Amino acid sequence: MERCTIIKAQQLRNFESLSKMALDRVLETSESLFVSKGAIIFKENQLLNKLYCIKEGACKFSTFDNLGREHILRFLGKGDIMGKRSIISNKGANVTATALTETVLCCFDKSEIQYNLKTNTDFCNDLLHAFIEDANAVDKTRTIYCANKGIKQRLAQLLLYLAEKFGQDPSGKLMIRLKREDMASVLGTSQEYIINLLTHFKNKGFLQVNRSEIVLNSKEELRELI
Amino acid sequence: MERCTIIKAQQLRNFESLSKMALDRVLETSESLFVSKGAIIFKENQLLNKLYCIKEGACKFSTFDNLGREHILRFLGKGDIMGKRSIISNKGANVTATALTETVLCCFDKSEIQYNLKTNTDFCNDLLHAFIEDANAVDKTRTIYCANKGIKQRLAQLLLYLAEKFGQDPSGKLMIRLKREDMASVLGTSQEYIINLLTHFKNKGFLQVNRSEIVLNSKEELRELI
DNA sequence: GAAAAAATATGATAAATATCAGTTTTTAAG
């Protein structure tokens, strides 16, 4: 297993939350974990014994209703931390975490995290900032759903969000490739309707669609819908 | 101003997050603030200099879109803490906080909070747990919107949530009284449609409606809709 | 490389929701 140094983790992005995590004991116990596309990292209600930081790749948080239907709550990328709540509160995870792509995780031992929580205010502050980032991200994605607009507008907003969160290549292609069903799950609609709307956007010239590849031609026109 | 002792604050509810906040200096600077119904406690982007804990009453967090329409993000009640993110990160508030009823707040000085963040891991852990509670509440309310169900089902779920969060009197009447417009803002729909749905529920016998008073007759039947 | 499974696609119809125009009731202000 490759060692995941905190320094490396810090380089993942300019993320305050890891800036002071350079504690020897945490470092000693961190290790990399390679996860294949579609694999479940942890399940709702599962008591975690690792805190995960995404070094490379993308994941989703989701929950399942009593009919077994999946509802995607959030997308996570490089530098995002997963499992905080379970590790700190010693309770089962609130969500199911699944890899959307080949993913490399940096894993920290629960016991080391808990030791530092008790003894190191810098470390605590780092985690507090991670929670603040989380809450900000939730607020941001929240505007996708809660604004009282139609699903057409929400899809436009979701595509713009994905472009911002995961980036685009020089041609404008979204770096993240989601299934239609996943988009539907985020927006709380059917996969057929997503397809209809994507076709509608394509006909309007806002974007190009080729299976799971989506190229945004005009972010402006998508924004104007909103 | 009445002194708000931490002990009192703790009694507000069985809330871990305040259990160890018994720090003399914080205590010294805490004071009560009385807020009338409809008053704004703080606005989005405003840099806060107090951390607020609700002693009595109910509040809402909301945000406004570029057309000026309000979107309610969350409801807050007894024991809930407001303003954490701004106080810790020294940035503007992410939401606008408004009193839904006559409200009594316990206010803590920013400088004292920040001093304790730097020196006291117990205090940090308390705030971490407050963030965890927040995130759990968000997840819970989230199921109201993101589950791919119709607005009828979402309204049923919202009513059940309000009953759980703010309680009911012996007759089943919701202790919190919301405007139709506020319910519409939470669910992202129009106030007229909320009214139509409430009438529909009334005709079905699930509840009684008398202006802003709502009596839930059959929580079971509401649950079955979901 | 063939068969099976999964994902994408299409369009018609049914159902849900938005919007509008107008009325009544309640609350607030003077």
Next chain:
DNA sequence: CTTAAAAACTGATATTTATCATATTTTTTC
């Protein structure tokens, strides 16, 4: 107490969204 403003209400119509049946393409599996 009166008037103005806000909130609650109603129902008809237009629009959006869900659902279904079916077809095609891609990916997976053996």
